[in-house]
Amino acid sequence: MARKDLLELAPLDREEIDRILDQAVPFKELFTRSVKKVPALKGKSVLMLFYEPSTRTHSSFEVAAKRLSADVTNFDVPHSSVVKGESVRETVETLQAMRTDYIVVRHGRSGLPEMIARQTRASVINAGDGAHAHPTQGLLDAFTLKEVFPDPAGKKVLIVGDVLHSRVARSTTTIFRRLGVEVAFLGPGSLLPKHGAEGVRRFTNYADAMAWGPDTVYLLRVQMERQDVQYFPSLREYHRVYGITTQRLRELDDKGIYLMHPGPVNRGVELCDEAMDYRRSLINRQVENGIAVRMSVLYWLKPGAVTGEEA
Secondary structure: OOOOOEOOOOOOOHHHHHHHHHHHHHHHHHHHOOOOOOOOOOOOEEEEEEOOOOOHHHHHHHHHHHHOOOEEEEEOHHHOHHHHOOOHHHHHHHHHOOOOOEEEEEEOOOOHHHHHHHHOOOEEEEEEEOOOEOHHHHHHHHHHHHHHOOOOOOOEEEEEOOOOOOHHHHHHHHHHHHOOOEEEEEOOHHHOOOOOOOOOEEEOOHHHHHHOOOOEEEEOOOOHHHOOOOOOOOHHHHHHHHOEOHHHHHHHHHHOOEEEOOOOOOEOOOEOHHHHHOOOEOHHHHHHHHHHHHHHHHHHOOOOOOOOOOO
16 A cells, blocks of 8 residues: 555554665665765655754755755745744645645644645655654664664663653654564653553663663653653763763673664763764664665655555
8 A cells, every 4th residue: 555644653564664674775875876866756846844953854854855866945934934923734735835745844743744744745754743753763773773683573672761752762662663672661760651562661770671681772862842840850860870871881882782872962961972982883873874764765655656566
């Protein structure tokens, strides 16, 4: 079945996930060529509709679209009629008149990309909505993990930090478990969901979590902007209890454990400075893989293409 939009990962079956991840491989191989563009989306248009700040996701989608030869338009929210009170629906109706083929949307309100998708013929890609979902981050995390562990089934990933407010944790947990990966959460009890997915263990003690035997530790950014109350005493205390300190980094190295983080990194909070040069860090690889995976998503949703047939 062809899909018009990518709003979250739960509806995707394993075949669709494998298709996206497999297609990202040849797209990544393009990065080593002198000419890094292909004409796959020549003549198509991609609208970047970001109501929240973004560096990695925004630039990654823009580079991905341009490497597929699509035309990219950036909607400048601070200088648009949004500041005059224009609603999202009015904005989408205006932009729909431009006959764009894709809308990549980020918004602080959960469910808003789905609402936009119902109002437009364009393919809508959720680039993060509130604390709900970030599907392309989950896909690039899965792609990165599979580069290290080609068959990740049975591997263990410990997701550490602000799980409660993290759309990344939700999407990445969903796809990791779909690939057979065991997932556990570690963080202050105040930042862990009280009712998580069945089969996902919850730890509040670092030593107990490490005794579980993770193959990869995935640090989440502490999202102070989404915390309306104080969930822990201080950032310094958080780093001491849950962060990757210099001593803990040595322990990870001794055990051969890989390190992931969706960015941006709060140095001295989630990670010590030395962690950025850790030999098993996959953080920079996640950024690079984001372009290949987002190229694959755009290609997978290519207007007129039929899932299962060559576009």
